[in-house]
Amino acid sequence: xxxVLSVSGSPSxxxxxxxxxxxxxxxxxxxxxxxxxxxxxTLPAHALLGADFAHPxxxxxxxxxxxxxxxxVGTPVYKAAYSGLLKTLLDLLPQYALTGKTVLPLATGGxxxxxxxxxxxxxxxxxxxxxxxxVPGWFVLDQHITTGDDGGVALDPASxxxxxxxxxxxxxxxxxxxxxxxxx
Numbered sequence: 001x002x003x004v005l006s007v008s009g010s011p012s013x014x015x016x017x018x019x020x021x022x023x024x025x026x027x028x029x030x031x032x033x034x035x036x037x038x039x040x041x042t043l044p045a046h047a048l049l050g051a052d053f054a055h056p057x058x059x060x061x062x063x064x065x066x067x068x069x070x071x072x073v074g075t076p077v078y079k080a081a082y083s084g085l086l087k088t089l090l091d092l093l094p095q096y097a098l099t100g101k102t103v104l105p106l107a108t109g110g111x112x113x114x115x116x117x118x119x120x121x122x123x124x125x126x127x128x129x130x131x132x133x134x135v136p137g138w139f140v141l142d143q144h145i146t147t148g149d150d151g152g153v154a155l156d157p158a159s160x161x162x163x164x165x166x167x168x169x170x171x172x173x174x175x176x177x178x179x180x181x182x183x184x
Contacts, residue, residue: 001032002174005068008039009075009086016145017108021074023153024106024167028072031171038064040089048088058092065093070102070174073126077109077139081121090125099130104170105137106163108145115139133173138166 006025010017018039025035038061040048047055065071075082105122107114118137126134140163144156155163 001034002069003034003036003067004028004070004072004174005064006035006037006072007074007086007089008037008041009073009083009089010039011041011083011085013039013041014147015076015108016140016142016147017074017076017106019147019151019153020106020108020140020145020155021072022151023155024072024163027167028171033070033171033174036064036068040085043089048085048092051092053092061089062093062097065097065101068101070104070170071098071131072104072106072170073122074106074108075122077107077114077117080114080117082107082117090129093129095128096130098126098132100132101130102133102135102170102173103131104135104166107137107139108142109139110142112139112141135169135173136166138163 006021008018008021012018022037025037029035043057043061044055047058052058075086103126105118105126107118118139123134140159144159146154
């Protein structure tokens with residue numbers, strides 16, 4: 001199965017974006033994929049903002065992108081665009097860091113007025129970074145994500161069914177492009 005890097009561009013550890021991603025991570029892992037979560041907020045701010053390409057944590061993040069077959073990129077939408085936190089990391093990656101990768105863009109936000117942020121803000125950047133295949137992304141309204149005290153996530157049916165469909169398309173694309181294990 002494929003290795004999936006699940007990247008959260010949310011500055012909050014308890015955001016709906018993070019919880020949604022971890023919920024999707026569990027589903028992908030249950031299908032047999034190796035899922036590696038990466039919360040950009042845990043990377044050193046001074047390395048991100050100072051564009052310290054050589055910082056060990058930035059080097060490690062870059063290596064995670066290189067290792068992954070697929071990337072799930074989740075971000076809250078602020079001011080009609082993906083988060084600045086996510087932007088700082090993408091700026092530090094090599095120009096073609098997504099070459100050969102299958103990418104699933106996801107966004108969360110408070111109003112449907114931000115739906116186009118996926119296609120007009122995030123998708124062009126992912127494409128410019130060489131992504132082999134960007135599957136249709138999905139925008140989830142904050143009000144459609146309910147989180148329990150245990151960290152569990154429940155999705156409104158209006159978002160759950162289409163989100164399941166784009167995740168299934170992502171998983172199918174991974175299955176078509178994942179490297180075949182070498183025979184022993």
